[in-house]
Amino acid sequence: MNSRTPGSGATRQERKQRTRQALLDAALLLLEQQSFSSLSLRQVTRAAGIVPTAFYRHFEDMDELGLVLIDESFRTLRAMIRAARADPRTYEHIIHNSVQILVGYVHEHDSHFRFIARERFGGVAVLRHAIRGEIRLFASDLATDLARFPYLDRWGTEDLQLLAGLIVNAMVSTAEAILDAPPQDPSAEAEIVTTARRQLRMITLGVPQWHSSEGHDSRSSPAAPSRPTVTASSADTAASRLHDSP
Amino acid sequence: MNSRTPGSGATRQERKQRTRQALLDAALLLLEQQSFSSLSLRQVTRAAGIVPTAFYRHFEDMDELGLVLIDESFRTLRAMIRAARADPRTYEHIIHNSVQILVGYVHEHDSHFRFIARERFGGVAVLRHAIRGEIRLFASDLATDLARFPYLDRWGTEDLQLLAGLIVNAMVSTAEAILDAPPQDPSAEAEIVTTARRQLRMITLGVPQWHSSEGHDSRSSPAAPSRPTVTASSADTAASRLHDSP
DNA sequence: GTAGTCTGTGAACAGTCGTACACTGACTGA
DNA sequence: TCAGTCAGTGTACGACTGTTCACAGACTAC
Known part of the structure; x- marks a missing residue:
């Protein structure tokens, strides 16, 4: 044939x-x-x-080419996530390693990240929507990943999505910051990386305090304080689990 | 004359x-x-x-017009910040009110916000840099504002900038989400608003746990746990100060 | 009142753009 | 071997772009 x-x-x-x-x-x-x-x-x-x-x-179109580029770019991102997931040192140094992997991928696939960052709110509606969908999918994946963590495994889906969204936001901002940093200035990038790690730490520090039940209507309960019922020790332990200190 | x-x-x-x-x-x-x-x-x-x-x-240029537009847009944003600062109910319901004010301004000055969101990573370098500078200035202002809070007043400038960056990030993401939400679907927007409030709450929950000194090098201290030394009660109290519950 | 300033006009320019169309010629499959 | 497919060519078209230049005419300053 x-x-x-x-x-x-x-x-x-x-x-x-x-x-x-x-x-x-x-x-x-x-x-x-x-x-x-x-x-x-x-x-x-x-x-x-x-x-x-x-x-x-x-x-057929330039639009069609754009959509293919988005697909291509997000294939890169998915590979990154897989790399992060496959890291055997999960739980320990997780923040440090995740940021490390992110930075590596951003450098290696610079143009893919740059393209997505630029078109995320760009003028072409069809590309915008495609990217939005992919990021949403992304946060969902992270949410399921988070569910495997001790302490978090007892959270509801909604709360995990919330946390995942927060983390994805920070990661996206970090990637965008790296892309916009002066190319040959290692100190600027180092600062971005450090900031990213600290911000993620700051987020995870709030995790043990979070209780789904009290968060559902933030403007209610004008009288009841409804504070976290978690004990100090448990909160402390859970927090340290997500931290860099082994 | x-x-x-x-x-x-x-x-x-x-x-x-x-x-x-x-x-x-x-x-x-x-x-x-x-x-x-x-x-x-x-x-x-x-x-x-x-x-x-x-x-x-x-x-002289289209670029010059673009820069004027950025200036015009950020004047709107600064007015918003002033409104939030002038709110007498600071400390109480601060998250709820801030988000409320943000949503109101995004709707009222839709095109300004949309323009900035779109050009923040757009193709025109001069606009990108101008916007980046304004947002940085923005986070700095917030950082000084945060310094007036009890508990936070003992933080270093660097840590305040860190926290301010997190909050600004969340706010920017929220504004962008609102702009992209289906125009006449109040439930979608309500969900965005709720998510924003919860994310801000989640961030503030981490605040009392944060200690500047231990966060400066996240990959160090491979042996020392270096846990927060703050007591459970103080953390709890400080956290509730930033919360919605009065 | 009058000379001068200055915002807006209109024609014209050299480029670039997306796309239609007829074509070439190398590869394909029987 | 030979007809057919089809990636790539070349020309041509009308539409749109930024920018030039000379000009009009209403407002300004003296």
Whole structure:
């Protein structure tokens, strides 16, 4: 059937796939310097080394290319999460390691992160919604992960989502800060990293204090203090579990 | 000297100022649907009802107009902060009220917030940097505000900046979430607001546990647990001060 | 009153844009 | 081998872009 010619140029499908990837790569490269809405079809094809009209052999729209880029970028993010999850030193140094992994990925896949950060609230609605959906999915995954922690395993789904959202927020802000830091200034980045770790620590410090039942209506109970009923020792222990100190 | 004609068309300066503002308003309106980098000078002048070339009578660049828009937008934000600060019910219901004020301002000055959110990581570098600077200034202001709280008044500047950064992050995320929520779905927004309040509560719950000295190098002390030395009761009291329960 | 200032006009320019269309020529499958 | 597929080419089109220049005409200052 397919007389796959292993010679010079490879099969037709492979070559098509190669130019398609060239278009994606060229777009991603250009998007480091500008936003998607100002990126023209002609710019992309020019950078990819093909004629403008050939673009339509691969994508119907620039929008379609954008969606593929989002998918590609989030595949990177998912790989990052998998790496963090696979870390054998979970529970210990978890904050330190997570931030470490984040920073590594942001550097390695700079353009993917930059693209997502830029288009998260960019002008193109379809990209915005796609990204929003992915991040939501992301927080959900983290929430299920969090459920495996002692102490947290007794939390409700809603509260775990809450905490996950908080953590994802901090992580996203950190990634964005790193992307915007002066490129060759290690001290600036170090400060961002330190801040991120401390902020995450600060968040986790609140965890043992949190009780789902009292948080559901924050403006109610004008008389009842409804303080956490957790004891000091248990709170302390639970807090230290999420901390860096082994 | 100036024979200010109070009649029909007002003075020349006033009329110039009026078309200038028309340009700004037109741009802001257009920016609800697209990003700044894709906004053309001709679009703005068309919407403002003047000829393209007249644009240069008011701004040298589109970039200059963008910077003015940022200034205008942050003036709104500063007014919001002043409103929150002026609230006599500080300390009590502070989280609830702050979120309330935020939501009100986001709705009232929708386009300002939308513009800033969109351009915070947009394609135009000069706008990005301007916004980043303003937000930093913002967190600093909040940090000084926080210093007036009991318990927090003994914190160092650095730690206050840290906490302020967390809060600003949460607020920014909340504003962005509101902007992206389905316009006429009150339940979606209510959920965002509730989430924001809970997240802020979660953050403040960590506050009493925080000790500056132990947080400065999160990967150190591999042996010493270095737990918070604060007693359970004091932590509890300090936490409740920042909470909604009066 | 008059000369001068200055906001807004209108035509024109060189570019860039997305896309339609007819085409080439190498690879494909029988 | 040979007809067919199809990635990539080249030309052409109307629309839109930022910016120039000379000009009009209402307001200003003396």
